[in-house]
Amino acid sequence: xxxxxxxxxxxxxxxxxxxxxxxxxxxxxxIHFRRHWAAATSIGHRTLLRGLSDIAAMGGIPLAAFLSLAxxxxxxxxxxxxxxxxxxxxxxxxxxxxxxxxxxxxPEKVLADIVVVGSVPRGRAVLRSGARVGDRIYxxxxxxxxxxxxxxxxxxxxxxxxxxxxxxxxxxxxxxxQFLRHKRIARSMIDLSDGLSTDLSHICEESKVGAEISEQSxxxxxxxxxxxGMKFALHGGDDYELLFxxxxxxxxxxxxxxxxxxxxxxxxxxxxxxxxxxxxxxxxLQPEGWEHxx
Amino acid sequence: xxxxxxxxxxxxxxxxxxxxxxxxxxxxxxIHFRRHWAAATSIGHRTLLRGLSDIAAMGGIPLAAFLSLAxxxxxxxxxxxxxxxxxxxxxxxxxxxxxxxxxxxxPEKVLADIVVVGSVPRGRAVLRSGARVGDRIYxxxxxxxxxxxxxxxxxxxxxxxxxxxxxxxxxxxxxxxQFLRHKRIARSMIDLSDGLSTDLSHICEESKVGAEISEQSxxxxxxxxxxxGMKFALHGGDDYELLFxxxxxxxxxxxxxxxxxxxxxxxxxxxxxxxxxxxxxxxxLQPEGWEHxx
Numbered sequence: 001x002x003x004x005x006x007x008x009x010x011x012x013x014x015x016x017x018x019x020x021x022x023x024x025x026x027x028x029x030x031i032h033f034r035r036h037w038a039a040a041t042s043i044g045h046r047t048l049l050r051g052l053s054d055i056a057a058m059g060g061i062p063l064a065a066f067l068s069l070a071x072x073x074x075x076x077x078x079x080x081x082x083x084x085x086x087x088x089x090x091x092x093x094x095x096x097x098x099x100x101x102x103x104x105x106x107p108e109k110v111l112a113d114i115v116v117v118g119s120v121p122r123g124r125a126v127l128r129s130g131a132r133v134g135d136r137i138y139x140x141x142x143x144x145x146x147x148x149x150x151x152x153x154x155x156x157x158x159x160x161x162x163x164x165x166x167x168x169x170x171x172x173x174x175x176x177x178q179f180l181r182h183k184r185i186a187r188s189m190i191d192l193s194d195g196l197s198t199d200l201s202h203i204c205e206e207s208k209v210g211a212e213i214s215e216q217s218x219x220x221x222x223x224x225x226x227x228x229g230m231k232f233a234l235h236g237g238d239d240y241e242l243l244f245x246x247x248x249x250x251x252x253x254x255x256x257x258x259x260x261x262x263x264x265x266x267x268x269x270x271x272x273x274x275x276x277x278x279x280x281x282x283x284x285l286q287p288e289g290w291e292h293x294x
Numbered sequence: 295x296x297x298x299x300x301x302x303x304x305x306x307x308x309x310x311x312x313x314x315x316x317x318x319x320x321x322x323x324x325i326h327f328r329r330h331w332a333a334a335t336s337i338g339h340r341t342l343l344r345g346l347s348d349i350a351a352m353g354g355i356p357l358a359a360f361l362s363l364a365x366x367x368x369x370x371x372x373x374x375x376x377x378x379x380x381x382x383x384x385x386x387x388x389x390x391x392x393x394x395x396x397x398x399x400x401p402e403k404v405l406a407d408i409v410v411v412g413s414v415p416r417g418r419a420v421l422r423s424g425a426r427v428g429d430r431i432y433x434x435x436x437x438x439x440x441x442x443x444x445x446x447x448x449x450x451x452x453x454x455x456x457x458x459x460x461x462x463x464x465x466x467x468x469x470x471x472q473f474l475r476h477k478r479i480a481r482s483m484i485d486l487s488d489g490l491s492t493d494l495s496h497i498c499e500e501s502k503v504g505a506e507i508s509e510q511s512x513x514x515x516x517x518x519x520x521x522x523g524m525k526f527a528l529h530g531g532d533d534y535e536l537l538f539x540x541x542x543x544x545x546x547x548x549x550x551x552x553x554x555x556x557x558x559x560x561x562x563x564x565x566x567x568x569x570x571x572x573x574x575x576x577x578x579l580q581p582e583g584w585e586h587x588x
Binding site: 002003006007008009010011012013014019020021022023024025026028029030031032053054055057058060064066068070099100101102104105106107108109111113115116117118120122125127128129189190191206 | 296297300301302303304305306307308313314315316317318319320322323324325326347348349351352354358360362364393394395396398399400401402403405407409410411412414416419421422423483484485500
């Protein structure tokens with residue numbers, strides 16, 4: 001970063017032989033989050049998490065973040081402080097500068113838009129379009145915890161949750177994404193922000209292929225020592241794990257940096273998603289992604 | 295642009311030996327614009343204009359734009375079409391790809407955030423901090439038209455204005471910015487988005503200097519064959535002209551590409567803004583920038 005906040009534009013220098021990655025993500029109150037359902041630090045964390053996770057899914061190195069933040073006039077200052085604390089703490093942890101952005105008053109609700117700029121060696125970004133028939137499909141970590149937690153909040157009609165433990169907030173899989181790109185393991189990759197069924201369908205669309213996954217192989221997260229329901233693992237958003245495909249001849253390690261890597265299925269020629277259930281029945285899987293609050 | 299919309303992040307290649315420029319700007323309904331005071335095409339145009347103008351003020355070359363757009367559920371589709379038409383037309387005119395962004399439903403109002411990524415030869419970005427004592431201060435074009443037009447709308451309490459003539463929409467001074475950088479004329483530069491008094495104060499703050507400008511030399515725009523009031527030229531936002539400073543020994547052409555370049559004052563050591571009025575009186579000028587609707 002050559003020049004950050006305080007000029008018309010930020011100036012960044014790119015590592016030699018690298019290309020630029022750019023991603024932008026909204027975090028809008030009552031669409032992407034509810035202000036009274038999470039601590040401000042957690043909302044700030046998740047705002048940046050979404051952008052870092054996109055860079056991770058390209059196999060990229062995050063360099064700088066830009067935050068556009070509009071808040072209503074009557075928003076308490078401690079909320080803003082908490083939001084920024086959560087965001088900056090995550091940025092620092094991943095060596096990312098907060099290099100600029102925009103601030104504004106908003107008519108009523110908190111509106112954030114995060115931009116993350118990253119880099120990747122020339123021609124080496126891992127795209128969604130690289131999956132080939134026969135590729136094995138893998139996911140990192142466990143799925144469904146975020147959606148299961150959200151469902152619990154909905155059903156309890158809770159109006160306030162406590163400060164989350166720092167350990168409870170998901171982290172972007174930046175190091176794993178870079179490892180999978182560097183070792184030429186992943187041929188296609190996406191982050192699980194909208195839910196497995198939806199995000200796998202994006203890989204299939206962009207790669208012009210289909211996929212078959214096995215229900216039994218899907219690594220379901222535990223919440224209070226119980227495995228979350230299958231629907232949360234299949235369709236729940238906000239997990240920020242990586243989904244990637246690899247040539248069947250490629251050796252894929254069972255863990256990377258302590259995180260489990262699980263094979264969940266295979267890329268097929270027929271352009272649909274098939275779910276093989278516990279009884280061996282094969283049913284078509286409809287993408288039922290993350291439903292926003294709206 | 296290597297990879298645009300349809301992946302986790304866009305991939306861009308930079309010209310050899312260049313650095314990256316990144317700027318982000320909100321355009322929020324009832325803060326930055328009113329939906330019933332301008333045609334949708336004009337609002338789309340201005341949304342991108344703000345970003346391109348920031349790149350121009352660095353002497354940069356715009357490469358790609360990213361639009362995050364949230365709209366309420368009941369917004370008529372023709373409004374969105376008009377907004378995108380105005381934005382894409384301006385992008386095309388300046389050779390900029392719309393390379394990505396985010397879309398969302400918004401709770402109530404139109405929320406846009408524009409990111410423009412550009413490039414500049416390494417170490418050659420024209421910063422706000424480059425002004426030196428003795429530098430002459432220049433502006434491009436004429437000032438105050440946008441604010442005078444807005445004041446007219448306010449006073450008339452108009453609820454709807456007609457489709458603006460394309461010629462009536464300001465264009466970012468991209469070519470002039472590049473010329474001033476390439477010919478090493480500008481030592482510091484900023485775009486006039488917040489108004490002359492505010493933007494000149496930004497140059498002074500970043501360069502740790504003061505400035506004296508002469509009222510009589512300020513090029514005031516004409517609206518319906520009448521020069522706009524001095525307050526609009528001094529404090530009115532949204533003009534998107536460039537303000538720059540140059541070493542007194544540097545020859546600055548009177549026009550660049552048909553646009554007039556006017557010397558309006560000089561950089562001083564004393565860290566305040568002084569306005570020399572028509573009677574030769576010197577008064578301190580307070581920055582009274584662009585007031586948002588809120």
